[in-house]
Amino acid sequence: MTEPAITDPYRVKPGDTLSSIARRCGKTVRELQRWNGLRDPNKLAVGQTLYLSESSAFGVTALFLDALRHPIENLPFMLKFDGRTVTGRTGANGMTARQVTQSAHSDVEVWVQTVEGTWQQVTRTLSGYGHKLLTLVSGSIVVPGNTEPLPQGAPAKPSAPAPAKPAPGVPQPPLPKPASGTPSKNNPAVKTRKTKGPQGQPVLKIEVDIPQGLAALFGNYQGGEITEAQWEQAAAYLQCEAAVLKAFAEVESGGHLSFWRLNHADGANIPAVLFERHYFSRLTGGKHDKTHPDISWPTGYRKKSRLGKSDKKMHDGRVDADDIYGDYASAYLRLINAYRLDAQAALKSCSWGKFQIMGNNFALCRADDVETFAASMCTSEFAQLRLLCGYIRNKPGTRIKALGIEMSLWGAVKAKNWQAIAFHYNGPDYKTYGYDSKLQAAYEKYRKKA
Template identity: 60%
Template sequence: MQTSEGKGTSLASGRLPDPYRVRPGDTLSSIARRTGVSIATLQRWNGLRDPHKIRVGQVLYLSEASAFGVSFVFLDALRHPIANLPYRLEVDGRTVVGKTGPQGQIPTQVTQAAQSKVELWIQDAHSQWQKLVSTVSGYGHKLITLVSGAIVVPTTLEAVSGQAIQALSKQREITATATTQAKPPVKPSGAPSKNNPAVTTKTGKGPQGMPTIVIGVDLPQTLMDHFKHFKGGDITAKDWEGVADLLECEPEVLQAIAKVESGGRSAFWRLMDGQGGHVPALLYERHYFSRLTGGRYDQDHPDISWPTGYRLRKQLGKEDKKMHDGRVDDDDIYASYATSYLRLLNAYRLDPDAALQSCSWGKFQIMGANHGLCGEPSLKKFVNKMCTSEVAQLGLLAGFIQNKPAAWKDPKNKALGREISLWDAVKAKNWRVIAFYYNGRAYETNQYHLKLERAYEAYKKANEAKKA
């Protein structure tokens, strides 16, 4: 299993919110008077050596539960609760035994101090306890979400060995089985899971022969309805030239954008190993989903909802304070289109519109949140067009280029009286400005402008050779 830790509860103590953020004029003694809690107790709950040293903006915990609470939640590979899982907690010399609740939760435990050790065990089918977590309480209510890397749980048909449980919890980096595969989700088979009817299950054999439950992803029908619009057909030279004439630019500029954004490959692949329809290539962006949903899913689903976007694979394992657990895990990196689809599915079950807007779609990787700029006020119709053909995607690109608001000024030419729009840049082959609009202010770090220019030159050379 994979763990993610988050801070934060909203308990009330006296007239102040708990936790409480120190404001100008606050002292520890004034906070103690307002809450009815002694200064010594506040010091212990917050690890304060000097009661005279608190700073504006500092977070203080005003109750023992807020200071030393520890909560656990168990989720399956699709982030749905795992209920009725036997567990054992060892905290401060006491043992708590029970089963997870309907939301996969374990009752919050309040430790005696920040240094208190907390150990969590789960029971396999042979009544053997397997340790999953060993941590310290720390300061602040700690939420530990345990996400199953694969559905491997006790069943009524076959016993699950202790070895199977160990395989499940062995590495922190394990992610949902479907996300590590290089191909799209397989058509589900088996009976609906008691945990979640959207997930079907059947028994099978896993590594080293241990019995497992195999999961299948049941795609939401409303999402499948979008995929039914596929008509296919590659973009022809005439198509490229037609849109280029509309935009008053060279077709090779548009081809270069496609090359850098999607590798110039087909913008569609087959769903369900050839058994289903075609789906457009996409990349899911969790920081968009977090912003569009007001961050309400950040704590429980940081892999698909977090204020900071995904990192590059080369950063895997590195410390990063902007990540939910302080380091870059598998769930924090950009991955394949197949992984992006699993992320989209998980987000879609939480908020369909926000999920669709949080993807960059098709050959030109246009964010769903920009559907209005593409000349399509309806998000539903935008996605339908993205699912139709590459030609339809090219038409949406034209609208995006024409309507993208100007927001770039040349830092080397401050005398320039107006901002340069994306359309201006496309006409003039201004690679830096195009790169800025497509890749943000970090475009130079990613050498995005150079990639665009090289792609343009390659297409220009190839197209001229065809005409010769």
Template identity: 45%
Template sequence: MTQTASEIYIVEKGDTLSQIAKTSGVPLHRLIKLNNLKNPSLLRVGQPIYLSERVAFSVKALFLDALRYPIENLAYQLVIDGKAHHGKTGKNGLSDEKVSASAKSTVEVLIKDVVGNWQKVGATVSGYGEKLITLVSPYVSFKDRLESHPPSAPTTPTSQSKPPAPPSTKPALPSKPQGSPVPNNPVVKKKSKKGKGGESVIEIGIDLPAELLKYMQAYEDKPITADDWKELAEKLECEINVLKAIAKVESGGRSAFWVINDTAEHKVHAPKIMFERHYFHNLTCANGPLPNTKKKRRHGKGVAGCKSPHDDHPDICWRTGYRKAKQLNSSDAAMHDGHVDRADIRDNRQDYLRLINAYRLNSEAALKSASWGKFQVMGANYSACGEGTVFTFVKKMCRNELGQTGLLAGFIKKNPELWKAVKEKNWHLIAYNYNGPNYKSDTDYDVKMKEAYEYYCKNAV
């Protein structure tokens, strides 16, 4: 047995619970309780075995503002097993670590409102393993340091007293988004109206990063023409309708661009994207960017050292990807807290917010972790598309649809198997090389591409 941490043991082939108890010095009955083992004789390779109450039942809360900056010096309460634990957050926005009595313990998080009353902002069940409760303020940005209480101000607010006006030096808060709120995050809202190309209109309650905004402001309204499709097909030696079928499935048959913040002052056209948090985790994990393999697992539950510095933000950085909406509230051991929360759900309306928050942590990894444009090419494939950096790749993606076709051509030509499949209309291999081995269980890409191809052929579009 090789122990990977002083308080956690990862099961290896041939291990028994009795052997683990003997080696670790933790009594067998205690291991059974700490790990909720229904059948102690059945252990699976890679299963974490908790050796103490701290790792089995510990709880922390992380407080972030709308830009994912930690909120420092925030007074909080963690109410665990009916007992209130008071404290103030440090520079990292974290509460003190507390240990619950069992996995069934209730945990409530409270903070003070403007008049000093405690308000509950979150609640959960302890569960098994170290739990991090992340709470994000949708609009309010807190100052790094709280100002001293003015000597002349009353210690208890009265009906006549009003909170002091904010200092003139305080930065302006982002405007509140308009439209219907997205359930996963009120910072993002989606309007019901559509642009002339059928593009979605999305409001984000925070500003775009300056460099991304610059790319998007260079947008040109140049959709792909019939001549462009013909030239691309000739370059790739394939049928036009094969390429149109790929575009239809990847972009939903709509415009390759979305409208972000639809106001005269802030309106920009942004490429359609899909942010992938497991890419961001893999690219920022200390173990390197390699994915899991049968021979050498680099990432995943129970893998020693599989820890990105950004895993405190599991909504944008985690070992496994987002789940489908129908899986909401279901149990899932691969999630950071053992079940599927709203932050674990795939939601295209949130993709730019997730990208922006990841961009602040690691701009290059964030851009590589999204698929872009009409053909949804991953940023990580920038080199295969003929670009020297992911930044020039994104710049071209942001400019117009014609630039996106050039990137697609480079990507297909750099992948001989994909190019061969495109020329031969092998839908299985197109989907496999384009979307990975899980394409079938995800969305039946091969079937949808074939149906789209047949539609274009039949209707001579």
């Protein structure tokens, strides 16, 4: 009877032995031990993955993507490992050719050539067992362009226009129009066109298409800060002091940042968001983790202070630029990219507005669905406050072991129990970041102003 063909890698089945697998794939037991780090050839587990060649065991490939997750073609690179240096240029898929290291403990360095022609190391990692795909995401967008001479007397850099104010009766500036120009070969969502600056300088204008669903949400903006009467109205509904609610805003968004401009001068007003990739990973079943680890990964983003440090929970074993929290522009790029993969999961994976409420909590905020929740977040500060009121009243009570009490968020708000408030609102690790102390200090500040 002919044995069935064997694939590489191979998943161990009941009745398999290392010697029988070696015989079927034409390898030796010693080779399989080395390629899989097996000390005892007699110990195999059903379902265990075995690598049947040096290429599948110690292969390394680098994938280079731009800020919008599109492959960077024709990028000069160097891979350094085992005393060797491999140079080349990425293909249309943004990938290097697969290289094979000597062992799982081989140190691999990845270098790229900058626009100035210098070489820069972008990551360093161990080969590990199994084919390792290093996904490296740039903070930039790659587009072609040629320099042109400046008009005589014109400054090298056009002066930035002053931020525009909405006209009376028109609270929301125009939403972005579809991008126009020539699609970038590297990224079809990015279009470029030549224009002139205010002093006649040649300018290469870069525009990025925003998904229509997001643009429609931004169109709900009505504007307006929360008035004192509205603060008191919300406080009466929750049977608490207005200063408690103001403390939420102070700690979560600095007390004032609820909306910002999509573009510096003429962009639409959009709510402040913070994208959380571990939410997106969980909500999508991890199916985008391998291809989009910068926006989908079981472990959340790290603080900027961790940049460049080793971290086994990161997809390549260290904290890179795509593993840290960025500014609001970075958060929106992440939201846009995630929205294209799964719109609902992307909206649920953001904390929104003045009070930074997670979209996944839309039902607690008395919204019918996450789109309704996001539309309200895009409307006004008062709409965001109303969502906060729903969240506070509807979040279930629980036993807080560290405090020895059972209390709901609403009960904690009425009692001004800052530890219980922080537990419900910021999670059980609230002490790590001192959220309870920050909330109390903010409350005291606003109480004195009352």
